[in-house]
Amino acid sequence: MAYQDEITHMNRDELEELQLERLKQTAITCYENIPFYKESFDKVAFDPYTVETLEDIRKAPFTTKQDMRDSYPYGLFAVPREDVKEIHMSSGTTGIATVSGYTENDIHAWGDCFARGLGYAGTGKDDVVHVCYGYGLFTGGLGAHYGGLAVGAETIPMSAGNTKRQIKVLQSMGSTVLCCTPSYAMHIADTAIEMGLDPKKAFTLKSGIHGAEAFSDQFRENLEDKLGYKVFDVYGLTEVMGPGVAMECDRQAGLHVAEDHFFIEVLDVETHEPVPDGEWGELVITTLTKEASPVIRYRTRDITRIMPETCACGRTHRRIDRLHGRTDDMMIIRGVNVFPSQIEDVCTAFPEIADWYQIELSREGGLDIATLKIEIKPDFPIDEIRKIEALQKRLQQALKDELAIKIGIKVVEPHTIQRSEGKAVRVVDLRD
Ligand SMILES: [Zn+2]
Structure with missing residues (x-):
């Protein structure tokens, strides 16, 4: 049994019923507790109390990165400050940072989402999870960390940098799961080779959970060859939670979205109308359980598609395809x-x-x-x-x-x- 198998295998009707209930609640909470949403809903005459179906959320306006920047720092929080237990911020490479707040429940949900992906990769209590995503305001480090703890693994908070020390710890602690960006995993592998090691023999890695940047199938294959492990893609963004929004299973054919926590839409980049499953468009996310900073219809600027078939692994949560990149990167x-x-x-x-x-x-x-x-x-x-x-x-x-x-x-x-x-x-x- 992998972590939270009962949720990732939920019957679709039940799952959608759960989504609808949570969607209604989120829309109402945003309207009642966040002035930005009250104003933006009223402007387009969207009444959150009239939501009857999942599609009804399309009547709500989008939230953009700019809206988040304009609300810096606490403008989009739905709970009193004393209930906020953690803060993360996006790197803000193109301007002011965006802020995400977490209640205690939010932190648990985050750990659960990442832990599911660790479970897809076969990670359990006997594993050693080596986290060399950066710790700090960036969500990579702590997201993977909470996932490691939730799944019951031994979790090593290495953070990024000092590659030779990473190599030493990978060897001496017998790490089995590597969490970092794919390019840093490649750098670790290449550095080990330069040091005269064969990473396949020197390390005991079984899997790598790599995200935060787009990478090609061939890059994945090269990594797997060098490190002798299996690479799993992970998707997430600070604005709605962090890594774990969607995670790849061992079929390596798309990433299962944590649909009990997120409602997703894929929209035409120009018209913002929904595209049929299988077609590429911009991913738009509404949080379903986030308490501290819930978000309605966040435009991620990430380009993906919903995989039309159900996954051969048997999980019912829908999959998004691996990302080509962001509209900003195009x-x-x-x-x-x-x-x-x-x-x-x-x-x-x-x-x-x-x-x-x-x-x-x-x-x-x-x-x-x-x-x-x-x-x-x-x-x-x-x-x-x-x-x-x-x-x-x-x-x-x-x-x-x-x-x-x-x-x-x-x-x-x-x-x-x-x-x-x-x-x-x-x-x-x-x-x-
Ligand atoms: Zn699957």
């Missing part, structure tokens, strides 16, 4: 929409290219120029110009075939692209 290169993860997908299929890349956007004579910087593997003869040129040509052709983009390729020496302990910097925008 680049338009000479009129073609491209996500960095799609470029990654093409690059990682080349065995001579290392798992590190960066896309540089610049402007020349009014035209956007994209240059893809790739690192080659240490054993590739970088001095042999002909071989480098041939590689550039083949990669360029592959990108053209797969994504219909023309992009400059710059081959750089091993270890020259900056490594990150948190989210990798995949795009450098030099345009003003």
Whole structure:
């Protein structure tokens, strides 16, 4: 029995009934306790007391990141301050941070959501969960930590950084589950290899729970090869909770949304109308149990789709597909929409290219120029110009075939692209 199996296998009708009951309650709580929602509901004449079906929530207005910033710091809290037990904030790379508050129940629900994913990966009481997501205002560290505790595992709060020490602890404590960004997992693996270790033998990892950035299937495969474990994707965002909103099961075919805690919609990016299951659009989330800072129809800017079939694992909670990225990450290169993860997908299929890349956007004579910087593997003869040129040509052709983009390729020496302990910097925008 995996953690909370009875909830993740719930009969659909019962689950939807539960969702509706919680949705009504959340809408009413927001209306009664948060002036922002009272005003925004009244503006479009949405009466939360008239919600009869799950679809009725579509009559409610969206909440955007800007709304959250405007309400900084406590404007969107639904409970008195004495009931708030923890605070997290998003990194605010593009401005003021957004704040999420947690009551005691919220912290338990968060732990439950992440613990389900650990359960999908077969984690139990005998496991050692090594958490090297950053601890702090960022939700990665503590989200994984609460999940580890909930599932009853031994949980090691490493936080990010000091990679050699991470390696030592992974070895000496016999860690079985690694929680961090996928790019940091790759960095740990590569560093271990440089130290003369074979990570497959030196570590006792069974699984990795990796999220907070989009990564391609090929990147996943390379990671699994290097570390000899199985990689599970995790999705979440501070604005509605943190990691654990959706977690991948062992079929590696989409992430089960914790539907007893979240109601999801996938909407057309332009029209904001719902798209049919299976089609890509923007993920919009309404919290169903969050007490301290509930959110109605939060526009995540993340692009995904609802997987139309039920999962072969037997769980009834619907799945979203692995993310291409955020609408903010999407680049338009000479009129073609491209996500960095799609470029990654093409690059990682080349065995001579290392798992590190960066896309540089610049402007020349009014035209956007994209240059893809790739690192080659240490054993590739970088001095042999002909071989480098041939590689550039083949990669360029592959990108053209797969994504219909023309992009400059710059081959750089091993270890020259900056490594990150948190989210990798995949795009450098030099345009003003
Ligand atoms: Zn499944």
